[in-house]
Amino acid sequence: MTAQAITPATSAALDASKRRDEMVAFAIMAVLFAAAPLAVYPFFMMQALCFALFACAFNLLIGYVGLLSFGHAMFLGLAGYVSAHMAKLGTIIVGPININFGPVDPIIAILFGVAASAFLGVITGALAIRRQGIYFAMITLALSQMIYFFCLQAPFTHGEDGIQGVPQGKALGLFDLSNQMTMYYFVLAVFLAGFLIIHRIINSPFGDVLKSIRENEPRAISLGYKADHYKLAAFVMSAALVGLAGATKSLVAQNASLTDVHFSMSGEVVLMTLVGGLGTIYGPVVGAIIIVAMQNYLAGFGQWVTVIQGVIFVACVLAFRRGIVGEIAHRFGKSL
């Protein structure tokens, strides 16, 4: 194609066609997921959707700001603990503060979880963005390990036992989430909402600044953008959305445990995103479904799952860096 002058009219037409493609893709995904319980065990799908949201929120950082966090499990796990605790007991006891809400509405419980992760995101993000690249990855990993030990020792998380028997309750007092199909569509709604929020962030002027920081941080700074503020904002948004996934997951599974805070969970979300395609919109969703499915089918094979995950990591980095969706998008020249 020769370099044609793109007039406002053609660019608007391009925009419109891109937007139409995006809407079609989103509609297909929504319909597929809505119909999925007909073909797939709903509990598996709910788990997959939570992980898909987790991966999408992780991808917001690595794919659009170029920051590799190796500690995102801390947001998943903490939000899970907080919302499980709020849904089950609803007490907040920190130092002199002693509030007892009693078991709260599941949506309120989720919001507590999101708030906790966002708060943790502010603190850890402010520390981690002080270094770049590889150091950023190591710092987030170290901080999440600290949170892991906190969760191991804090009384409300019940250490090795975790929080079990979390009531699913009635959302807004109307929708009985202990009904599996109601829960399924509730989880799907949460996922789609989170997905749209991320899509909105990426395509906003804010998202454009993030991308320009990823491409060339010194230049973005010289253009007058406070790169650190943008990075921190993106980090907190990512943390909050991961919190949304973690909180929802704890209601689905009716428990919160150390597994979700452990650093191997941070590694898994990297793997999901890498397999699906870093920096693609649908890649993390595809990657999450594949990895969760793999774990389910190979559950009986012990640590071979870890070995296979490692092999996939190595193979992706050496030969398949675009990931599945990235590769498809590349073949068809579209951004997916």
Place this chain on the structure above:
Amino acid sequence: MLDTTSRPLLEIAGLEAWYGESHILHGVDFNVRQGEVVCLLGRNGAGKTTTLKSIQGMVGKRKGSVRFEGTETIGMSSDKIARLGIALCPEERGIFASLDVKENLMLPPQVKPGGLPVEQIFELFPNLKERLASQGTKLSGGEQQMLAIGRILRTGATLLMLDEPTEGLAPVIIQQIGHTIRKLKAQGFTILLVEQNFRFASTVADRYYVMEHGQIIHSFANSELTDNMDKLHELLGV
């Protein structure tokens, strides 16, 4: 008249070079004979530095032919090329900050017998001897340049490529470098020089090639300099 009977030390034909995606050299042809001082002239971005780096094998991808003492080097890695006896003094000087002056000086390994003994290098650049224990980057610009030239004299390389050795230096030091180049020529070194400072080049060079857009567009001997002044002003825009 120049001696055209002997085989050139360095023969370059149809040399093309790329940095990543960008195509910088588009077929460079020239040669350098044993014992000559040849100077590449040209505006910024004409491809002079890239030509030197291509000869040394330091660019991403290169095509064409670069023969040194009759050996084709186009498929060789830069360490192999260095071992044939080609050495580069880069434009940015490339003094290592984590090495002291002595370590910087002694860093390039001997590739052939016949390099200058360190004592002789100190005669050329007495400043270096006094500052042997300093950290490389604590030197002044002139001293750094002397160090960058000095360290490639030890190695036994017979073709020295100097990329803008006078850039940003005081007149006294430029004189000292000119003196050094003439002395090295007298000792039998062959020198390929890139210069913006035309007045300086005219005091040392035997022949000139003018580059533009990654090609050689003009060449002349030092004896033809006055006849070429007008054309040069036009080509170099000085």
Place this chain on the structure above:
Amino acid sequence: MMIPLLNIPTQALFGQLLLGLINGAFYALLSLGLAVIFGMLNIVNFAHGALYMVGAFVAYFLLNLAGLGYWWALLLAPVLIGAVGVIIERTMLQRLSGLDHLYGLLLTFGLALIIQGLFQNYFGSSGLPYEIPDALKGGQNLGFMYLPNYRAWVVVFSLVICIATWYMIEKTKLGAYLRAATENPTLVRAFGINVPLMITLTYGFGVGLAALAGVLSAPINQVRPLMGADFIIVVFAVVVIGGMGSIMGSIVTGFMLGVIEGLTKVFYPEASNTVVFVIMAIVLLIKPAGLFGRTA
């Protein structure tokens, strides 16, 4: 003899100090290897903890399969793992040059998963015993504490290896090549030095140090498939605290944090798991480049 110091018996205090020094020795050996590798390859070697573990297993295998004892292991394990490192670098890491550095982290993370998963499959999660060599059994009564010979050996020997590595890098010709190639590999190569070979050998050397630490730790910590998994995260924090720019910095930071961790076990045991991370957070606030780091 019991002189209570803030109600802490001196015996316990010095015991924990010694344990801290030993952990510090491991931190130093591992972060030193990470720093050397990072300097040349621009890769944070996530497989470092896994190869530390394999080093300990090599000692175990040598003893139980070939009848070769501790001293052989101390020599052979680093050489063997170094050779494995050479293969890893040549077949995989080399293909990442020119890509974003994060890919090196991801690839070595994958390698760590493979190695640890394989060992877990065959050896589960429990520890295998490895005996202290006869020559280092027993201990010295220093009056204020009992000093087991093996522990003293680990601290002294690690220190010797660290200093020797520092000397090699900072004071020898080979080290000058290394430092120069860390700064500007293209130019060093253009001087006629085979930089790709240096890079390969550097990786081999770095992981060899990890294996050496593994052998040293086998008689103290038992031989477990996951002995390096959590350990490497603490070492990462040590590296962030020290900054990877300085060899001596890695060594000093390693020992220092080991000691601080040991003291925390005495005075505030609840925080002993997290104290290194807390220090990392404080250092990031005060001196983001790390205690010995150069601001990039």
